[in-house]
Amino acid sequence: MTISLQYCHITVNDVDEALAFYRDALGLKSRNDVASGGFRWVTLGSDDQPDLEIVLSEPHAGRSQADGDALQELLTKGLLPMTVFRAGDLDATFEKLRASGAEVLQEPIDQPWGPRDCAFRDPSGNMVRISQDPKA
Template sequence: MRPSIVHMTISLSAVHVFTDDPDASLAFYRDALGLELRNEVANDGFRWLTLSTAEQPEVEIVLSQPHAGRSQEDGDALAAMLAKGELPGLLFRASDLDAAFEKVQASGNAEILQEPTDQFWGVRDAAFRDPAGNMVRISQA
């Protein structure tokens, strides 16, 4: 006798992004990229913020500090990787890449790594570093 098959769904709910300056990162993700602040929590001298897009309110970006909830040693290791720009970045998709690029560039709080470019793998995208040094890429939808 075969066991009954249970239908299960799974979906992405949150992605963590480290920041050494929550206010600068909030300004970038909210003001330059247009994400909406959903929650802000302070705990033990640290804070984390959750943001999401209007189009995908169920998927949150959690901005948190490297030392929050970690040992000094682990926090130091994450902070060092963040400072070197070695942590995984974020990939966004925009309906108008050029407009998104112009908005980020005008914000003045992102390092431009690549202007909108047609890539050989068929995507048109741009790349930045957020105020904490995380790589952020935006592709044309």
């Protein structure tokens, strides 16, 4: 049996603002941009993982008012799960994100549990960690 991750959703306050972080600074490529009912779902991906897609959407997109409100509250508090990316060159990726104006939470360091990584907040307050590809 084969199983793999197909989609990962990241909730953001403003899709265009998030694109400046995930597409322009982090380097993911836009694959799809779907509008419906006043909301957008933007799918991003990487050539390195052609089958994996990251979907950006706002808290109320495709949800009830109550569910969207609850998700918005968690997003505002910075309590949504973090996203972790792997980079071939952590230091270059860190510098590119820092130069974009992204909020730095942690500069690159060697973690006691193994990886070398760094951390940022995206424009909506989500924590994004980036670890060094162990093959690099």
